[in-house]
Amino acid sequence: MSPYTPLHHRLAQNIVEDAVLAGYLPGAHLVTSQLAAKFQISRTPIVRALELLTEQGVLERRSNRGYFILDLDRFDREEIQSDDDRLYWRAVNDIYDECLPENFDETLLIKRYEQPRRTVARLLQRLSDEGVLRRRVGVGWKIETVLRTPEDVRKSLRYRVSIELGALAEPGYHAPREDVLAAIREQKLILSEGTHSTETFERNARFHEKLVSWSNNSFFVEAAVQHNKLRRLWEYRHFKAAKDIRKSTEEHIEILRELAAGNTAHARDLLREHLEKRMHTQDSYAPSGSAPDDL
Structure with missing residues (x-):
């Protein structure tokens, strides 16, 4: 039996993702108390996750000093699946x-x-x-209700058009530049990985939820979060080709760059094109019947 629980596995992945997004280099010190505060959990499971990553060679433990990044590229999703x-x-x-x-x-x-x-x-x-x-x-x-057919997904996308474009049209819509740049870095992680995984969907979902959150309208935000839950199984099961993932991600980055430049109206137009394009591609999705590559 593995000495690590599912919680330790998920924390290990979260720690690596956070380090990549922050741009940490080899030798960077990971402070246990700071990680516990960031992930709102006690220090004990954080330490176990750090030990797991040390076994992988992602981190090294220095006596009386703690854990330091050794090589983030050694992180193996397949190895830490539970x-x-x-x-x-x-x-x-x-x-x-x-x-x-x-x-x-x-x-x-x-x-x-x-x-x-x-x-x-x-x-x-x-x-x-x-x-x-x-x-x-x-x-x-x-x-609960799940999306099962391409027509279900097209209806879902029409709903998303109304919610997401409505959010960007809110009076006082404001996307803080630092938040936008952080979102761009997260999207670039998808481009660097080049394969579909459950985390690809989660990053996609966070992108759309973040766009809506900058409206500061809690009704739009709740609708976006709940609908992402509804579409999760379809996205998990119907994997797009790597070239389609890349194209979609590049469109996300283009939208974010327009927001960073203060061009909300143009970003909204690009978002409409992005979502409407998805409506015409549903018939090409074939269910895999298995988990994504990282599971």
Whole structure:
């Protein structure tokens, strides 16, 4: 059994992502207390995540001094995947392929996946946090609405056009330059990786949520966050080719650069083109039936 829990795995990935975004170089000191504050968690799981990364050769531990970056390129997503991630993907595929009833209780999953109750409880909580499941009044769970067809996705995109363009048209819309530059750096991470992963979707979702958040309208923000949960399974299952990911990401960066220059109206026009272009590409997406490359 692995000495590291799913929490340690996720924290390790978050630490590496944060270091890349911050532009840390080899030799940079990672301070445990600062990481604990950043991720709003106690120091103990942070230390375990740092130990995991040290075993990978990403970090080195110096006696009485702490952890220092050795080589971020040694970070191996495949190596730190967890059993919980693999179980999650089995459940995602079962939900998407309608292998599970709309309403069920945890006993069904315990038997189907031959997993202990505590493992299934973590799975259910994760799917609930992502908006895939909803706890029923009394006992059991209900599968929420998911996007299943290209037409569903086109309807979703029309909804997103109204929400996201509406947010950019809000009076007083303001995108702080430092926040925009940080968002550009995150998009460039996608270009440097060149492959689809679940993190690709998360970065994509953060891009669109960030655009909306700069409207300072909480109703738009809540709508964007909730809708990203709704479209998560479709995006996870229907992988685009690397060239399509690159093109989409380049469009994100172009939109952000216009915002950084203070050209909100032009950024809004580019965003409309970006979303409307997606409406015409849904039929070319084929489900993979498996997890992305990093799982």
